[in-house]
Structures are given as C-alpha cells and as structure tokens.
Amino acid sequence: MADVVFLALSGLIIASAILALEARELIYGAIWLAISLMGVAGVFILLGAEYVAMFQVAVYVGAVVVLIMFTIMLVHRESGRIVDEEGPGRLGRAGAFVAGLVALTVAVATILLTPVSPAAPEFYRVALPELGRLLASSYSIALVILGLLIGATVIGALTLAKVEREGEPDGTVE
Amino acid sequence: MALDNWSLVAIFEIVVFLTIFPLLIFGWLMGAKGRHPIRDAPFESGQTPMGEARRRYMMQYYPYLIMFVVFDVVAMFLFTWGLVFSSISFSQDYVFLIFLIILVAPLAYALHLSGKHESW
Amino acid sequence: MVNELQPLPTVQEIVTLALSIITSRTFLEIIVFPGFLNVMLGAAFLTWLERKVIARVQLRIGPLYAGMWGILQPIADGVKLMFKEMIFPERADAKLLMLCALGLMLLAAAPVVPIPFGDGLVIADMDVGLIYVFAVISLFPTVILLIGWGSNSKYSFLGALRSLFQQVAYEIPMWLSVLGIIMLTGTLNLAKIVEAQQKVWFVVPQILGFVVFFTAVLAELERTPFDLPEAEPELVMGWMTELTGVAFMVGFLAMYTKLYLMSALITALFLGGWSGPAILPQPVWFLLKTFLVASSVVIIRGSFPRVRVDILLRSAWTRLLLVAFANIFVTVGVIWLGLGGIWRI
C-alpha cells in the first residue's frame, strides 16, 4: 500500500515539476509548482512527519505560491507572454545534459556513501512537544539567528517595495 | 478496520470528489449551449466591456503579502513554542522570548512605514 | 509452487461483506454523521437559516413556500441551478474555473475531519488537527486568486485580489489568537482541546483570543463587515461573478460549508465543544452551539456597515495583531502564576 502511494506521489512530484518549468504560461507553471509542493508534503506524511507536512503546506502552498502568483500577475503584459522563452534549443539540451549528469552523480554518491541502515525502523509516533523542546535547547542559537534573518527580510523586502512604489507618487495602479 | 488518519482524510476527500465532480459534469451536459459575442462578454453591469481585465490592480498592497509570508513562518515557530510552553523551564522559554523581541524591530519599522504611507 | 484456488465467494458472502463495510463505524462516520452528509446538509441548512434570519432583521419573511417555513428552498435552488447554462466569458479558462470550484468544495469540506462532534465522534483523531485545519484554510486564497484570474473579468479579478489580501492579512491574527489555548493545553488535538474545557470553557480565560479569532473568521469568511470581496454595489458578486450554473452552486455551497465548519471550529475551540448538561446528547449540544455561532455571524451581517479596504488591512496588522500578542502575554502570565492547571490534560 505504502509503496503504491509512494510511487504515485513521486510520479506526481516529478511530472508537475517538469510541467512547472515547461508550462506555456507562467501562471500555469505556478499551479503545477503548487501541486508539486503538495506532493512533497504527501511524502513528508508518508515518512511520519505530519507536522512538517502541515508547515510545508501552510508556508509554501499557502504563502509562497500565492506571493509568486501575485507577482506573476503584476509583471503580466497585456498582450502575450512576459518573456520570449528559449525553446528547446542548444541551451535546453545543455541544461538537460548537465542536470542529468548531476542528478546521476548525486544519486549514486548518496546511495554509496549512506552510512544509515537502509531498512526502516518500526513506525514511530512522535510526541510533538519533543520538537519544541529540541528547538528551545539544541537549536536555540539557530532560532535567534532565524529571528535576525526574519528581521532583515522584512526590512529589506519592505524597503524594496517602497522604492518600487516611489516611482508612482500617488501609489495607485497603472 | 484500522485505517490511519491520513487514509481517512483521503477517503473523505474522495467521497466529496465523487459527489461534486459528477454534479459539475451533469450541469455541463444539461445546461443549454450557445455562443454569441454579447453573451460571452464578461459581466460589466450591462455596459460594453472595455479594456483588459487582467490589469495590475492593488499593487500598493504588495508589502502586506510580504509581511504575510514572513509572519506565517513566525506563527508556525510560535506554535511549537506553545506546545512545550508549560513543560519546559523558564531558562528555555526565554529563547523564544528573545525571538519575539527581535521581531519587534521589523514590526515597528513596518508600522512606521504604514503610518507614513497610509499603507505599507 | 501452485497456490490452491480459493473458492469463489458466494453472493451472500459478498452482500454480508458489503453490509459490514457500510455499517462499520468508520464508514458511517465518513459518510453520514460527522462526515459528508452532515457537512452538505449543514451548509444547505445554513443557506436557509441565513435567508430567514436576515429577513427577520429586515422585517421581511424570507423563503416561505417550499416546505414548512420554506425549509426545502435550498433543494429547489440547487435543482434550479443544476439545469442552468454555464456561461464563461470569452478568453476565460472554463476548465480552470470548474476545477477551481471543485477544489474550493474539497478545501471547504476538509476541515471537518479532525473536528469532534461528540465524545469520540470524530473522523480522524489527529495529533496535528488544529494545524491541519489552518493549513487547509490557508489554501483558499490560492484557489480564489485563480478563479479571479481565470474569469477574465474585472469584477472577478478585483474581488479575488481583495479576497486574497483580506484573507492573508487576517490569517496571522487568527493563528496567533489560538496560541493561548495551545499553551494552556499543550496539544493540537481538537478532541483533547474540547476535553480540557469540561470545567471552564476557553471563552473565559481566552476572551481576547476569542474576540480576535471571531473577527478573523468573519474576515476569512468574507462576511459583513468584511465582505469587500463581494461588495454588491461595487463588485456584483466579487470573485464569484463569472461562476455560473453548477459551478456557482458549488462555489456558493463551498462558502457556506466554510461558514458551517468555521462555526464548528469556534465551538470546539472556545465554547466547550460537545460539553453541556446531559439532558441532550453531545452532538446535539455541539450542533446547537454551532448554529448559534453561525446565526450570530448572520445577525452581524444584518447590522453592520462595510469597512474600507485600507482600513481593513491596516487594522488587521496593527490592532488585531497587537491584541493577539497581548493575549499571548496574558496567557504566559496566567501560566506562570500557576492558574493554568485546570485546563491541563
């Protein structure tokens, strides 16, 4: 059962990832990306990481994809597409070649170098508070640094958005 | 019959899907069909539609979206804090309090911008 | 090695198996009570309830002819809409619109899974129930934005953008307002949260959180005073303008399903869930409280004016967020004073 679900999810992730990059219109690409990220959340659930899966759905699909879609709608040109995309030309083939090489190398290397026993331990039900305890003890420095990162992000992104708005004194559209 | 939680979620969603999807197909098949330039025009309260619909509306509110993405993450981290709050000692709690205090600065900056521009 | 052939099951065995599956508790829970039928009938009932209550507020009578007090009106409306033509504007993406209507319904119905309608009367007793509900709710803006984009209509697109901004602005206060409950109980499991309030409902210690949550739910549901996305004088029907026929029916039903399940969530989180005097069974208590919350939402619709969009967004980020943070710190104080013991489980 789990095997079938895993295969279906993998197929979904790979197919929608390819479609996200190759979809003709950017907005459909964003939809496929959202589906791919939902598939990743499904894999998390399969691995027993429900909380992380919910985090993934809420942050990626609920926030990042919405931001991407809205940006796409802002850079949308009224006639036709935004960028004349490169067809499957020389660069596309080069990209596919490089990508294939890297993926193969990484897969072989990881499988060969993995020190972990490949047989999965019994299913375990994680006590969620354990996660918070870990965050508050072993990873506390990282948490503080994340706070600083968030602060920098807010200030940086809002400043960028402000610069962008000063181009239009009244702040209205068009 | 012991099914785990997520199979139940999947079954429930499949049940909803199997009810709503045939309904949509049914409506598609049963409704009248026809094409006419006026009937296919977008609804604009009876006037002739003008211009492009997919314009760049409401871009002055873009910073709200950025703040949403950021505070989405913050809220998720605070949830983990809430889960352990009463079972860990104060010396561990204050890591999260420092985290919150660091976040005051960007929030204050955002509110400052908000006051200056009437929107962020 | 040759497997021995199993004898074919007789008709009687198949019928027995089917009956045992159909009458099994899990199946009944999914299909009938806390599950599918409950959600659909509840949402249909709410459309009737809203029309009746709003009619009383405006000194009218409301639906009258279909059934007693017009209670069969939702069915009549549904049948009517099913046979209507679906008109999609030129250059609109009809397939995307229909898929989005379907997705809206799937999303709107999904939060019912971890909500306990009685002691043990829950489809899936999830440890991450609350955060699952929030994750599902956070997907609505995506679908609504796609509906607005796919419609190729100015009303739809503007309504969808308003809906997007309002929903994302009110999601953060909504999440933070339940943090107090999570701190007091130390769990995300909704059934356990209900169990924790057998003595005192959370509306008492978490009154600030309740106010914030209720306001945020009003905004998430796009109800007055936050119904900007479908402000009738400005935007006709908001992002639903170009949904027609069955697609409109599904989208409309999805919004009422959301109203129903959000009321149920408020009941479970703040109003003690299924707890109540034993003169009535637990699910009845739960449904009573849920419909009470839903009718208060409707009465608010009848009594308040609409706010302006910039005020709406700014007040979410300043006032509501600050109240939510204040609630968190009050809860921290309560726990440090040692008063949180009765809600621990």
Next chain:
Amino acid sequence: MEPLSSYVILTSAMLGIGIYGLVSKRNAIRLLFSVELIVNAANINFIAFARYSNPPILNGWVVVFYSIAAAAMEAAVGLALILVAFRLNGTIDVRKLNRLRG
C-alpha cells in the same frame, strides 16, 4: 516500506529538474521555481534520512523547519527584487538585466 534509496532517487530527479531549469530558463520567476524544487529535494532527503536512522531522530525535522523558513524569506526578498527589476527595466528576462556589465 520502500528502501531509503528510492527516496534518494526521487530527490536526485528533483535536483536534476531544478538544475535543468536554472541552466536553461531565462525568466527570473522560473529560476525561482527551480530553486524551490532543489530546496524541496533537500528537505525530503533530510526527513527521509532522519526517519531511516536507527533509532529515528527529530533533528532532521528541525533542519527542515529552518530550511522552509529560509526558503520563504528567500522567496519574499527575491520576488520583491524581481518586481523592482521589472519596474526599472520592463522585463524579467535575466539575460536582458545586464546593466551592470561594463
């Protein structure tokens, strides 16, 4: 339960698709898609390795938490940058955004 290597193959494929996008696409938003795909591949690996270590550990989850948070921040700033670039140059084709070139 499928073996650990199946997860590694899945994530390698995602990584490959991401790198393909990074190399061959010209649209800044598609580059962001590729980056997100690569980050997600890494996240699956973290969770899978945490699950398959004996006994299972939670550290992988925590790393994924930080990873998702950082990716969200990156998307926020990146999209703001893309918007500014679009405003200043009228395009988000990364090969036309070469004003710094001497």
